Amino acid sequence: MTSSSSPSRKTLSKIATNRLQKELMEWQLDPPCGFTHRVSDNLYRWIIDVIGAPSTLYAGETYQLQVDFSDHYPMDAPQVIFLHPAPLHPHIYSNGHICLDILYDSWSPAMTVGSVCISILSMLSSSTAKQRPADNDRYVKNCRNGRSPKETRWWFHDDKV
């Protein structure tokens, strides 16, 4: 995993590995409520089951989050998307991309997978309508070649939903 050649990248990779191991350990001891981490030997890709919170539009429904970490984690935000089928939500595209500021511009290395998960659950819980973003079709078409949401310039964050 620490195969890159430049010394700075190597240290960062070591940092990333150490930090992810600690996060995983922490998670196993005390998983955030409503989330299950699927066991895998890939430290750099986590698949997490999300269960909709009771008495919300998504109560009882299960969705899957895929969290990918780069070598620069936690300086770089992880890439977080919903696996198919993604929940119907005004900030979630049908290809699973999520419009949430802490995943992009507002990411801080002091955040964790756990805190991201809780933000996403809270975003789901406060939704008042099960619908796709207005420009879903156009965006999804633009992303056809497997473009990462992190390559998108997200101009929009809305903390109300």
Next chain:
Amino acid sequence: MDSEDDMHDANDLESLDDDFYSGETGMGSDDGDGDYEFGNNASDDSDDGNLNRQQENYTVLSEDDIRQRQEEDITRISTVLSIERDHACILLRHYKWDVDKVHEAWFANEESVRQTVGLYENPVARTFSRELLCGICFERHPCDRMCAASCGHFFCYSCWRGYVSTSINDGPGCLMLRCPDPPCGAIIGQNMINLLASNEDKEKYSRYILRSYIEDNITSKWCPAPGCEYAVDFVMGSVNFDVSCNCSHNFCWNCTEEAHRPVDCTMVAKWILKNSAESENMNWILANSKPCPKCKRPIEKNQGCMHITCTPPCKFEFCWLCLGAWTDHGERTGGFYACNRYETAKQEGEYDEAERRREMAKNSLERYTHYYERWATNQSSRQKALQDLQNMQNVQLDKLSDTQSQPESQMKFITEAWLQIVECRRVLKWTYAYGYYLPENEHGKRQFFEYLQGEAESGLERLHQCAEKELQTFIDSSGPSKDFNDFRTKLAGLTSVTRNYFENLVRALETGLNDVGESGNQPTCSRSSSIKSGKGKNGKTRTIGGTTSRSLDDGNHSHWSCESCTFANTKSSMVCQVCHRRR
């Protein structure tokens, strides 16, 4: 002939017999170079004042000047507020380098300023243990290997370094870097950066601070010329936006396009957009992006809700549909995903209109091509004249002063003439953009405008001819010629007359030829006519504006307006004084 003209000994130019040429250099011309020695005629009224004002309404700053000013501002704030220089710099950045604003805000409510900016006096987190958990790598470190911003949130050095370097390499947004602890707003200043960043990153960071001093400050801008490193500091509220950078680039401070009097910035923007609208690129941008309402960078929206946040450092939040501030949105505008301002406006046809205008961008191509070709021709003529001017200064003047056995200092009138040609080409160029946007249905104005433009063109041709062809004979001659002094008088006279004509033209166009076709009987008090009449020279007030305001609908029929050029002639004359057309 007004008396000013006599001063130029321009009497040999019988053809220029109309008073149009007698205009005073009221406002200084926009070409600062050497306009003034020649403008002796500018001595009899307020022009000295204008001259001073023009020289003082902006300052060109080199990188050293910028650093010096920045240091001075920081020192002032740091002394007056008794805070560290680092903190003073942070405050200034936050208040866009406006020293007065910092003072005002700080002394009104220091605590609230500290909160907003993120300069905490007392750490919110305090700890006394010898070992701490770093919130980024989740390792325990001894306290002396960790540090914190003013908030007291400790992170280890290696995580800090990663954090700071990632941010600096992300762009100028790093100037607003805050403590990594998510809800914490403590600002990271340059001292901390210098402690944590690599030399290369420190250098980048300090450049961002320098840039911020020019780019965030509302009174200064970089010179837009390619490769130019000067900035221009402008005295806000000045009427004349034309500035001349030390790199010799003349530009409009307001819109940073090249100097463009007599047309205004809006028209220039429209024209430039129009010129490039023919390219696929522009069509695409028009159709797919909108400029940020605050910083004007084009934004492509390819996904997401209508709540747009521009990238740092702008960070303006607005609604994509109506381009209004997002703070105005909410339940009132129909919820966060609809903007009924837009919907209402759309129903009222406002936006349909805008959309249709985009569609029609390519229509009337022929008319556009006509004006564009002439605009572009004058542009290249101007470039050519600039080259000729340089050649003249570097080679020909030397030769000339040799053959005519006169010192080079006596040849200044030739440089003056060429500078005037360059300036006239610039004005003439922009009159074509002006003509393109002059409404078709205002026949009176159009006719008058085209007449003025025609006269300007032939006047300039005369000058150009004289400065090029006639001068050549003197350069080529074998010995001193006795006609040379006559030539000097002629060329100097032509230069001055042409300058006056163009300055009047500029002023008349700037006031929108608004004296033409107005229904009122009284001459309107436009800028041009008031400057003229203020002089009160033998009662003649015929400028472009002043004259024609009387030409139409003049109730007492003491004048008649020429059908061809619209000049208001006195009733007694049967032939137009300007174009000699019979009544």
